[in-house]
Amino acid sequence: MGGPEIERLIDLLAKLPGLGPRSARRATLALLRQPQVRLLPLASAMQQAARVVRSCALCGNLDSCDPCTICNDPGRDRSLICVVEGVGDLWALERAGVHRGLYHVLGGTLSPLGGVGPEDLNLSPLLARIEGGETREVILALGATVEGATTAHWLNERLAASRIAVSRVGQGVPMGGALDVLDDGTLAAALTARRPA
Structure with a gap:
């Protein structure tokens, strides 16, 4: 398969609920086939969410x-x-x-x-x-x-x-x-x- 970066991406995606190793490989392939359209916007959205999303102090949402x-x-x-x-x-x-x-x-x-x-x-x-x-x-x-x-x-x-x-x-x-x-x-x-x- 690919290098350590690809394997790491597959491993991280496989840890998500509903995604096993096969689904993670398919998702990784789809992301890497169109990095400008899929991978980079996803990475940016994930970084943004990690920075700003938090738990509501009143309700927990x-x-x-x-x-x-x-x-x-x-x-x-x-x-x-x-x-x-x-x-x-x-x-x-x-x-x-x-x-x-x-x-x-x-x-x-x-x-x-x-x-x-x-x-x-x-x-x-x-x-x-x-x-x-x-x-x-x-x-x-x-x-x-x-x-x-x-x-x-x-x-x-x-x-x-x-x-x-x-x-x-x-x-x-x-x-x-x-x-x-x-x-x-x-x-x-x-x-x-x-x-x-």
Whole structure:
């Protein structure tokens, strides 16, 4: 094959989710066949993103501004917070266009066996937002996994004293399903059919 630069590019691309060694080789070849059109703009965009993208201090979303574009949007329903496991879930719900409130990214789910407790999640900003008094409902849009159910149960118990409505996404999310891989229609149905937690 090629020199060490090509091998390094293949190795780095192969580490990305959804790309194995074969896909990484194909992507590398496509990039190198048209470096001026594909490789250099990609490298520039990646450098720019590395410089400016950061985590929103309020919700945990990734954006080039802090607070993020969603948190800064005056058209959002500030009384409604949709809690998700990861940024990919937030992006999936935004793509579906069914949630016009705010979000909160936990950065994972509780997993006693995996050693992930409440202190390991991005919970303090969420609880501070709720204590601020503007929130009327929290939607728990967590995956239908044991860890997602455990996290939803813990949050529901923690929020019980706050007297705000707590709901969970409804039908359409299969057991073991991750939100960021579901189609827009399924996500819309799940969020619309939410039920009390």
